[in-house]
Amino acid sequence: xxxxxxxxxxxxxxxxxGLFAVYxxxxxxxxxxIKGNKTVLRRQTEFTSGEWQAALRVLLSVMPxxxxxxLVLAPDFYQLVQxxxxxxxxxxMLQALPWQVKDLVSISPEDIVADYIxxxxxxxxxxxxxxxVASLNWLKQLVQQVTQAGxxxxxxxxxxxxxxxxxxxxxxxxMLVIHQPxxxxxxxxxxxxxxxxxxxxxxxxxLHLYSESELRSGELDRLQLELQRSMDYFESQLKQAPVxxxxxxxxxAEVVADVLVQTGFSRVEVLGNTAIDTTLNLHQMITSWPxxxxxxxxxxxxxx
Numbered sequence: 001x002x003x004x005x006x007x008x009x010x011x012x013x014x015x016x017x018g019l020f021a022v023y024x025x026x027x028x029x030x031x032x033x034i035k036g037n038k039t040v041l042r043r044q045t046e047f048t049s050g051e052w053q054a055a056l057r058v059l060l061s062v063m064p065x066x067x068x069x070x071l072v073l074a075p076d077f078y079q080l081v082q083x084x085x086x087x088x089x090x091x092x093m094l095q096a097l098p099w100q101v102k103d104l105v106s107i108s109p110e111d112i113v114a115d116y117i118x119x120x121x122x123x124x125x126x127x128x129x130x131x132x133v134a135s136l137n138w139l140k141q142l143v144q145q146v147t148q149a150g151x152x153x154x155x156x157x158x159x160x161x162x163x164x165x166x167x168x169x170x171x172x173x174x175m176l177v178i179h180q181p182x183x184x185x186x187x188x189x190x191x192x193x194x195x196x197x198x199x200x201x202x203x204x205x206x207l208h209l210y211s212e213s214e215l216r217s218g219e220l221d222r223l224q225l226e227l228q229r230s231m232d233y234f235e236s237q238l239k240q241a242p243v244x245x246x247x248x249x250x251x252x253a254e255v256v257a258d259v260l261v262q263t264g265f266s267r268v269e270v271l272g273n274t275a276i277d278t279t280l281n282l283h284q285m286i287t288s289w290p291x292x293x294x295x296x297x298x299x300x301x302x303x304x
Contacts, residue, residue, distance in 0.1 A: 020069040021291035022059060023159075024052060024142075026076050026182050031059040032291035039280065042288060053145060060149035071142070071156045072290040075183065075200065078134040078158050079105045085118065085127040097131055105133045113139055117161060120194055121238065130198065132158045155294075160186065160198055162293035166271060169193030172244040173234065176271070177227065179250035180286060181208045185223060187230050189243060197234050201226050208251040215252060220259050227265065247271040249285060 018035040029052060033041035043062060047055040063069070081104045088096060098112035105112070113136045119128040139156070146153045163176050169192050178186040185204045189197040203222065210219045231243050245267035248257050253270040260268045270282070280292070 018067075019295055020063055020067050021072060021294045022056070022069055023072045023074070023288065023290045024056065024077060025074045025180070028287075029055040029059055030288055030291060031062065032288050032295065033063075034292075034295045039292075042284070044287065053141070056142075056145050057149065060146065060151055063149075063151060065150040066152060068152045068154055069146070070154050070291075070294045071146070072162065072294050073134070073156065073158055074180075074290075075159065077138070078132050079107070080158065080160060080198070081105060081131050081133065082119070083129055083131055085129045098133075101131055101133055107133060107135050111136050117195070120196055125239075130161075130195070132161070157294060159290040159293075160188070161195070162290055163188050164190040164193055164195050165293040166249075166289060167247060173240060173242070175227065175231070175243045175246045177223075177246060177248050177250070177256075178271075178289065179204070179207050181251070182206070185226070185250075187226060189230065189234050189240075191240075196238060196240065197230060199230065210252075212252060212255050215255050216259055220256065223256075224260065224263060224265070227260075245269065249282075249289060251283075251286065253282060 018033050018040065020041075021032045021034075023030045023032070027048065028044050028046050030044040031041065032039060041062075043059060045055045045058050081101050083100060086093065086096060086100065093116065094114065097114035097116065098109040101112070101114060102109040112133055114131055114133045116129040116131045119130050121128055142156070143153060163178060163186065166176065167174055167190065171192060173189055173191045173196070176186070176188045176190065178188075182205050184200040184202060185207065187197075187199055187201065188195060201223070204226075207219075207223070227246070234240050235242055246257075246260065246265060247269055248260075249271040250256060257268045257270055271285070280288070285292070
């Protein structure tokens with residue numbers, strides 16, 4: 001959660017209408033409401049040329065005033081970097097991070113809001129952190145949209161930190177391969193519900209446009225190479241046991257899974273419905289997985 005931008009936001013009285021998640025994507029804003037283990041509201045609106053404010057206002061107006069919501073951001077709106085963890089307290093860390101990452105991101109340090117999560121490492125390695133960076137000025141615009149609508153903002157989170165919640169924690173390593181239209185493929189490796197490895201591909205943002213015949217005749221070669229490189233890094237550099245299974249979430253997921261199995265990858269499955277709502281079909285999972293994850297059974301962070 002982007003703790004620094006949430007702290008100090010004035011609260012409004014929360015209603016009892018359930019918990020909401022708003023996902024600000026590359027060209028769409030989606031709203032999900034979940035009560036218990038059932039999705040009771042799903043809406044989506046599109047925007048163009050960065051005009052996300054109007055699309056967001058439309059969905060915020062659908063919610064009862066005072067509703068509690070989590071905001072999830074697509075990678076268009078933040079940057080991620082990995083660093084050696086400084087020996088600082090958490091408060092000192094949040095203050096120091098803008099200057100630690102200033103040469104690694106395209107945002108000036110005066111305009112940076114940064115947060116981090118710890119990454120598990122082998123005992124012989126330097127402790128690592130995964131740092132998310134966003135523009136303070138842009139985040140203020142985002143928060144203003146929510147508060148002016150009379151809603152209660154709980155957290156702002158990057159989608160990369162949520163994918164691990166889509167699978168049941170297990171002692172073995174699982175690779176997640178997730179693709180949303182016009183975004184690069186997200187490759188993650190999780191174990192025991194913890195994120196160990198995360199990266200995005202380059203040049204595969206239009207993977208959803210390929211036909212089945214194209215996918216079966218070589219268009220997945222680059223993706224396979226990226227998956228193998230990620231597995232090799234996980235084993236050789238992070239000193240971890242091999243990935244046991246791969247879960248795919250993308251259009252034509254069954255075809256992709258079949259091609260991967262035929263070319264030597266084992267235990268490849270389509271990422272199925274989650275415990276939060278078993279009625280979601282594949283298309284709904286692709287478009288709303290960040291909202292499902294933030295509201296999921298693994299629990300959600302509360303505001304600082």
